[in-house]
Amino acid sequence: MIVRAAVVPHPPLLVPELVVAEVPEVRAVRAACVAAAQSLTRASRRWIAVAPGSGEVGPHAAGTFRGYGVDVRVTLSDNTHGDPDPAMPLPALIAGWLREQAGARGVKVHLVDPDETPGQCAALGERLAAEADEPVGLLVLGDGSHRHGDRAPGRPDERAPAFEEQVHKALASADPAALLALDSSLARELGAAGRVAWQVLAGAAAGRTWRSRDSELMVPFGVGYHVAVWEPVP
Template sequence: MITRAVVVPQPPLLVPGIAAGARESTAGLRAACVAAAGRLAEVASRWVAVGTGEDTVSVTPPGACGSFRGYGVDLGVRLSETPGAPAELPLSALITGWLREQAGAAEATVHTFPADTPADRAAKTAALLAERHPGHGLLVLGDGANRHGPRSPGGEHDRAPDFDAAVAEALGSADTAALLTLDADSCTELGASGRFPWQVLASLAEGATWTAELLYSAAPFGVGYHVAVWTRA
């Protein structure tokens, strides 16, 4: 049974060397993500992660290792202490590997889905994760809207602030219904790539009582980033 899940964003700037001049302005976000990962490692040394990536579904096994070289820093990461040959890893796997090392967890398996994966696949995905990874901690990776303000990556959209405020409220209160009803088309319009991973979490949590803590919620670079910890009661 999965008894704890943590939600983090997956921007490369979490890594101090990549953040460079933005290191100070990302310190709060980074600290929250590392703290959440530590909370996950408290209850599970093995993790299963679900995040978003390119146009295909992929599974990155614990033996994988890679590098942030493609993001400007040749920093290697591993998904376990006994890695295999280096490979090109999706960003979700790189961030998982970096957080695993920060938290001292033993290993992680990463499932990556396209951001536009239909919502009706969330329940099946959640069931498979729970069945195949009993006793693991669940790491949920995904960003909010990327349209906060005129200098944001996606260009300003007036609905972005309300959208991420609602997501923060849902993540901070374990409101599974609110997450499951997020509209895929609206999330695509707002550039919110975390929609499907959040819905996997909500599907897994349905039918049980969970407590939730919101550790961070802001849009420091025009993108909504949320960090939360969910624990099964």
């Protein structure tokens, strides 16, 4: 059973060793993500995670941020041994880093094809929830649009703020239906790869009533970052 869910982005800037100069925006995003992960651990020290990508990683894998400039090593469980995988995908690296920060025992990462439909994402979420035979936390990793304003890594798009606000309202109200209503084509055009992970969350939450403990939208450096914590209503 999924006993709590935490939504976070997965930029490399979360890892202090990878940041050349600390700025308030970076510290704020990092602090919010670590707090959400710690909240997840308070509910369960065993996690499953979903993020954009392909395949599965873990639960006994190790990786390194060497490809992002510094050889910061992470593991996906307390029982991981052996050399780190230099090709571990970024969301799995961040999942491992957050696991270590929050003191979780282990995390298995399910990477979701960014072209999956809302229905396919929801079906995966339902399956993951059904397969959880003990209390687990669900870590949902995904970035919002990278087309916000002049600082955007991608070409600025005037539709990005409204899309991000739609996501934020859905997360703040713990509304699975609103997450499933996100337009996959628009998300793709805006570079919001986190859409698939959020819609997996919607499927995993199906059939139960949830409430949002925290929800925050930050847009540093032209990218939308959502941080939220959901828990089921008794």
